[in-house]
Amino acid sequence: MTTVGVVQFPGTNCELDALEAIGHLGGTGQLLWHGDDTVAGVDAVIVPGGFAHGDYLRPGAIARFSPVMQAVVAFARSGGPVVGICNGFQVLTEAGLLPGALQKNRDLKFLCAMAEVQVASDNSVFTSRTNVGDVLRIPVNHFEGNYTCSAETLAELEAEERVVLRYVDNPNGSVGDIAGICNGTRNVVGLMPHPERASHRLLGSEDGLPLLGSLLDAAGVTA
């Protein structure tokens, strides 16, 4: 059985949705408490959305120093599949697992809407079940989702095809319409849209399933 650990910080609010979606796909979800310095027993990690530590100072700035994050970083560096969704993406950039940063949305508005994203690379632990060019309908729900990075980093991301998802109609001002990226070894992915909220037709879209399914595949390979 493939087990996906879902990190829970004070202020996380998407962990149960993530567990539900993992279970729906036939995997086993397990919560990982922020104060525990281990991810032992899991085959993949999701850092879910929410407002870890109240987003105080900056989103992810305090969460990255949690005991569990030291274990998540070590797991990622050893090749384990790790995905950060929304606030989780912010945490992974702060932790240095992914380059760049998420700044306030261009129009200074909190966005809560369905978004269309196009798969730009199917070579990552979160997009292997998709094809380049697929358009997925997945909701976004964020204030700081405007991805930015240095010109050198952007050039590197593009040259190495590490942009995995792009907005069809950029809602937040992200450079290069970037909705999601992966690290150099393609086992760490961060994205602003919420695939766990697009995991059943009752939610209005099932387009998140191939993404979460990709993670289960990667977890199975590791396990």
Place this chain on the structure above:
Amino acid sequence: MKYSVLVEVRLRPGIADPQGSTIERSLSTLGFDGIGGVRVGKSVRFGIEASDEATARAQVDELCARFLTNPVIEDALVSIEAA
């Protein structure tokens, strides 16, 4: 020695500041003309004990780089004075 520290966290030049732009746009409506370049940041104040000012500054610089700022989008202006 005790020092009091003021850290001003600022968005780096060239990083979009929608808060600053929104404030700037509203100024002319309020009748304040001729104001430009509005940028919004954060300030953090605290006390620190160190043997001398250079030691205090080195610690504060490290604190800024590791925690108080995200160097991708922010930098810090540090003021230190004997408390």
